[in-house]
Structure formats: structure tokens, C-alpha cells
Amino acid sequence: MAIEAGGRRSEADVWKHNSRTREVRERVIKLLLTACAYLSIFTTVGIVVVLFEETARFFLEVSPVEFLTSTRWSPQQGSFGILPLVYGTLMATFIAIAVALPIGLLTAIYLSEYAPQQLRRWLKPVLEILAGVPTVVYGYFALTFITPLFRGSVLPGIGSFNALAAGLIMGVMIIPTVASVSEDAIYAVPRSLREGAYALGATKRETATKVVVPAALSGIVAAVILGVSRAIGETMIVTIAMGSQPNFGGSPLESMQAMTAYIVQVVGGETPRESVTYKSIFAVGSALFLMTLTLNLASYWFVRRYRETY
């Protein structure tokens, strides 16, 4: 009897001990996992602190008004007006969206409404591969294939570096982004809406363009905003194929410098850390960060909107 009781007691101790170590282990693990998740907050804080600290030091030497309004960007002569760089970025982005919006949207309509199941399973991975091609490769293609192609045919006056080829290829790069986000939105449109349209005698095209696309509009807008944000932040294509000549008001056939390309140009040279030029890349980075942040938040808001509707 005593033995039994003793046995029971020790058995209970084993459990108690066990549960205590388990409890401690659970807590430690939860703490570690929480730390992993909070790392993302630190990343954002880190980006903001690093960018804005150097930018603040930049603004001690260059007035913010000059930075935001001057149309001359010439670091060697101490002229820091960001507008030429913004112009270069927006020119390439505009051309890219002019390619990616129609093709991406039509691709999404094809994938969701027209493609046979077998082909769909084949086509989506190809689009993913297109999205995974390193951007230096696209840059090479724009510089050594697209530009000579234009020069040899329709645009003999095009420069070796130009916004047109860079923008077109950047458009190809963001087709997958626009297509896959719009396709998610189009796919989410309830079947009943399509059936309603067919019941009223609409053809497949009429259903797709006049019922399904308008119903998915906020998702499509989100896709386009995301595409614009990708294009603005893209670096290597514009660095390689668009050149490094700040050019405010130039034509798409001329060389111009994008904001991202300027950053790469400066870090490629030997620039002393205390110089204004070095600090200027953080100021340009801040502008870039704020532009893409605004666009990303807008896109997030639009995506949530269509998710809530259905």
C-alpha cells in the first residue's frame, strides 16, 4: 500500500516536473517566434531612421525648397533639384504601364475566362518565370536588342540609352504583377453575375468586358497601382538601358536618369561618406520610399475593398 502510494507520488512528480519544463519551453518558444514577427517592425523602423537621418543631414546643406522645386540636378556643381530624376522615373513608369496595363489585364481576362484548364496550368508558371527573370537580364535585352531594333527600323534617331526601350521592357517585367493581381480579382467575381449576363443574352465578350471587369474594378486598380510602384522602384533596367544623364523634359528617345539609377551611380563611384553627394542618395531614397509607400498603401486599401464586397 505504502509502495503503491509512493509509486503514485513519484509518478505524479514526473508529470509535474514534465509539465513545468514544458511550460517554460512553450513560453521561450513563443517569445522567440514573437521576436521573429516583430523583426518586420524593426525593419521598417530601420528603413525610416536610416533614410530620414541622412536626409536631415542633407537638408542642413541643401534647402528642401531647392531639392523639391529646382529642375537642375548636377551634384558636381552643387545643384540638387530632384525634378529631373523624378521626370526620368515617371517617364519610364508611364511607358511601362502603357504596356503592362492593357496586356496584363487582357492576360488576366484570358486566364480567368477563356483559357482551358490545361493551358492555364501551363501559362501561369511561365508568367511566374517572367516575373523571376533578374532585372539585369531585362536591362541587357533592352540595351542590346530592343534599342538596336528600333534604330534599325522605325526610329533611326533613337539614342543608345533611351527611356522608350527601358520603359517597354520594364512593362514586360510588370505584366505578371498586373496580370496575377487582376486575375485574383476577376476570379473572385461571383459566378451568378456571369450567369445573369448570359441569361440576358450577353455574349462572352460582353459579359467579360461589361460585367466581370467592372465588378472586379477595385482589384484591377490595385493591380495597376502595384505595377506603378514596382516600376518606380525598379533599378537595374533603367540603370543599364536608360542612362545616367539627368534630363528634365526630354523625349522618350533620349537618355535620362531615374531616381534609382542615380543611387546606383553614386554607390558605384568612390564618394566620401561626409560629402553632400553621398547624403543625397538617402534624400533621393526617402523620396522613392515615400512614393512607393503611398502607392502600396493605396493598393492595399483597394484590395481590401473588393475582398469585403464579395
Next chain:
Amino acid sequence: MTQGGTKVERQKGGGGPDFKASTSTRYRLDKAFTVLVTVAALVGIVVLALLLVDVVRDGSGMLSLQFLTSFPSQIFPENGGIYPALIGSLWLLGLTGLISVPLGLGAAVYLEEYAEDTRINRLIEINISNLAGVPSVIYGLLGLGIFVQLLAPVTGGGSVLTGALTLSLLILPVIIVATREALRAIPGSIREGGYALGATQWEVIWSHLLPMALPGALTGIILALSRAIGEAAPILVVGVSLYQTYATTGPFDGYMALPTQIYDWISRPQQIFQDSAAAGIVVAMVVLLLANSFAIWLRNRYQQRS
């Protein structure tokens, strides 16, 4: 008359089927539209094919086994190769994987399994989706400020470790999103079964949830890592070498990388360097296509099973 006018306008404005047009016209338009969307869907494939043909044609002259095993050369560029860049990219791949995979899995498990719907957790979620959209060159500036300058005693400044840390932060959001999706797809009954047998939350996660989520997460991880080694902009900012006379042998060494080697060759005017760039691109594309195909195969297999 004005009434009739607005009626026609409304129909053209996209209110519904255009019954004014004859049925045959509508059917013809439908056929044209089918052709249009099919052609649009093929544009991507056509460009990808053109690109591959172009780089293979340009690079075939330089491609050889020697190209893979030689150092780049300024004096005899025709004998140059990508050996140090290849080794550097492998180091980047390995270190980035070691750093980003545990952190990404950890964050995803926390958000999916532990986090309650509090304001801070919602903030983390919005923050992660926003970080996914931050341009890669900005991560380079972050790495420059933190890893190259602030933590120089730990990372050794412009070392391959610094490059890997920077790339890890860049791809963490992608890994987290992919792993969360895989975890979410596991039915709640698996968790309840584990708890019913007396397992703790972590025991259920370790023995059941993580193994079940792995194929889905792995697809995201491979795609993210292949994106990481294709990136040139962030490592250019944190100090990748464009030329060095030794191959990387440790995490604190300097390093070269495939995309930046390609970029360096592209920016030289001589034809021989352009051809070297094309050959380098062929090597990079083969690696990436293999990695991507494996990831996609893995996902298809996984989707068929579940």
C-alpha cells in the same frame, strides 16, 4: 430625340449588351476579342523566348567549361570567366537561406498560430505586406546604414555576410506570406487532434503543422531565394566587389556575385565584354529556370495530393 441620343450613349457606355448591333456583328466582335486576349496572353512567352534566343546567340561564343572556372580578366577578356561570381552567389544563397528561412518560418508561425487579433498584430500584417513592396534598392540603403556602418565590427563591413543579411530582409516578407498560406490550408482538426492527445501548442506545430506546411512553404522559399540571388541593386549599394582576385572562402570575406558581374560587363563598351555578359546571363538563367521549375513542380505535386 435627345432621349434617343442618351439611350444610345448609355448602351455604348457599357451598361450591358449592345442590342442595337446585329447579332452577327456581336459574334464577330466576340471572335476578335478572343483572338485579342489570346495574343495578349502570349506576349509574355514570346518576349521570354526572344530574350532566351538572344542571350544564347550572343553568349554562345564565350560559353565553355573554362568560362565557369576562370577569373574575369581585363587583359585577356576572352579567357575570362565567372568563377568568383559564381562562388560568391552560392555563398549569398546559402547564408541568405540560413538567415531568412528560420526567421520567416518563425514569424509566419507566430502570426498564424499564436497572434490574437490585436492592434499591434494587425499593424505587423499591414507592415509585412508593405515591406514586400519596398524597392530593393531601399533595402540596400538600409543595409548600408545598419550592416555596413553601424554593425561593421560584427559583419566586417562590406562582407558577404552583410550582403546576405540585406537580401534576407528583402525576401522575408515573401517567405512569411507563403508559409502563412501553407499553414492556413491545414484543417483545424489536425491541431485539435494533437491537443486532445495532450500535446502542447509547440509540440503540435513542430510535429504536425510544420511538416504539413513544408511543401507549400518550400515553393515560396525557393522562389524568394532565386529572386534574392538575381538581385543586383541592393548588393551594389552594400559593397559587392566588381573585381577581386580571390574566391570567397568565409562569411567575412569580400564577394562578387553573378548579377553584378553581368552588370559590370554590360557597362563596358567592348563587344567581348558584352558577349561575356550574355554568357553570364545564360548561366544565371539556367540556374534560375531550374530553381523555378523545381518550385513549380513541388507545388503542383502538393496541390494534387491535397
